[in-house]
Amino acid sequence: MASKPSTGEPGAAPGSAASGSAAPGSAAPGSQTLLRGLAILEAVAGGARDLAALSASLGTTRSTTHRLAAALVEQRYLTFAPRDGYALGPKLLELGFRAQQAVPVTRVARPHLERLSAECGDTIHLGVLEGDWALYLDKLPGRRRIEISSRVGERQPVWSTGLGKALILDFDEARWRDFYRLGDARGGHSPDLGTWLDRMRSYAARGIAYDREENEPEVRCVAGPIRDASGAIVAAFSVTSTVQYMDEPRMEALAETVRAVAGGISRDLGWAG
Amino acid sequence: MASKPSTGEPGAAPGSAASGSAAPGSAAPGSQTLLRGLAILEAVAGGARDLAALSASLGTTRSTTHRLAAALVEQRYLTFAPRDGYALGPKLLELGFRAQQAVPVTRVARPHLERLSAECGDTIHLGVLEGDWALYLDKLPGRRRIEISSRVGERQPVWSTGLGKALILDFDEARWRDFYRLGDARGGHSPDLGTWLDRMRSYAARGIAYDREENEPEVRCVAGPIRDASGAIVAAFSVTSTVQYMDEPRMEALAETVRAVAGGISRDLGWAG
């Protein structure tokens, strides 16, 4: 029955509506004890403090719950303080930190972006904020005959690209202005400050950034922010094409897709949203 | 079933060795499956990539190992990629981050330490006393090309690190001796007891602890204690670098900075000093 538990994540089709809660029917035979132990971890993460709360949360008796919790405490996955009850333990700090180091954004994002690329056929970029610039880390060419002139390792101004704008979506207006001013130094701005800020506000509200030929004529893109476990934006990706493939309706449709993919990558980075 | 009745550790794990995970005499009955699952997590953290390595590492058959690993993958504690094998999963990132947030000191200290990090560019650690050990709760890498080998969630001996010494600055000499003796059990002390106590006295008087290559050659640090509303030392942080960036004059200068930052954090915790 198991469909394809192969590649890390199910994900399947875009717009996975399904709830995130554990599906009761999900097959996981032969690991009840382990699964219950992990459930305790998540119950504690979710705020459970004492045995009663844990027992209720996973539907086991006090004895069982206690035994499992005790094992987790002994292994330092949980801590237990007589007054305050259970809390997440140092081992989780350690493993979480290791996981963070071992997992570059590029590798995590790759499969997601490849799926997206196969689906939409446009050029996709992945990038991070480096100083005052947007740095391109990865690029998936896409199937269109047109070529987007950009290279991995290249830097682009933040204020003018969709990807750049997605990277600074969470910043406050003062910092937005700073980034806009960086453009003044080198060549003209397309939109004036007021217009640009208005757009940024709307992008921030929607959680998606657009680029409607503001940077180069004929070139449009939709970009989404990628968040880590802390919720901070650590990277962004953009879907780019020429205006002939990117009319307004399609941009709207893409926005949903981009949001979904961005969420998927973020979750793989530990984002809980 | 002529399985090995020994629940202990068979051979040494491949790759990185010597995690202190296996509790010596402590038997945790009634949670074998859970314990084995956790062992898999740590084996992967220690570098195990494929089923064979995992099986060897915890002494179970392929079937069992696979079933547990599959459960962990399904719960997103691990990821599995056909080519690369197993790796730590996003759930660990999430729980690790939550664990960090759950410790109030970490949250309060963060902004202060980030400011300090931006200013000095060295590696900064935050830690607390857990039993007889200094437990690292947070780490800010710093901008130097050198890398300090330490991990969040890791434990270090108190007597040998600047951070550890800062944590016990308020203790009396009897307890200082106790901590010094803990070092005897495992390997040699750099300074003899008398010298060490002399230094501790001077550190206590100044309210700052140093580490002048006592723990590792080339590595120096300056550490300050963090106090809560009661005035008790509840945490400490250290600024670490190699000797080339840390000559005597700079250590003196840093002492003032560290004292100031430590005071700032302490005040945020309700300290009135």
Next chain:
DNA sequence: CCAATCGATCCCATATATTGGGATCTTGTT
């Protein structure tokens, strides 16, 4: 000050979830 209460910890016979040997399948290699 003692009784009542709440929660954690421990014990043990029973039922059940887990185990591991091997068959099978998938994927990459010679």
Next chain:
DNA sequence: AACAAGATCCCAATATATGGGATCGATTGG
């Protein structure tokens, strides 16, 4: 094309986890 390496699946035997209840320690209230 056949091989090899590793992952995945299946099933009977039994070691393993389960939970009801007793115990213990601490906190609250009368």
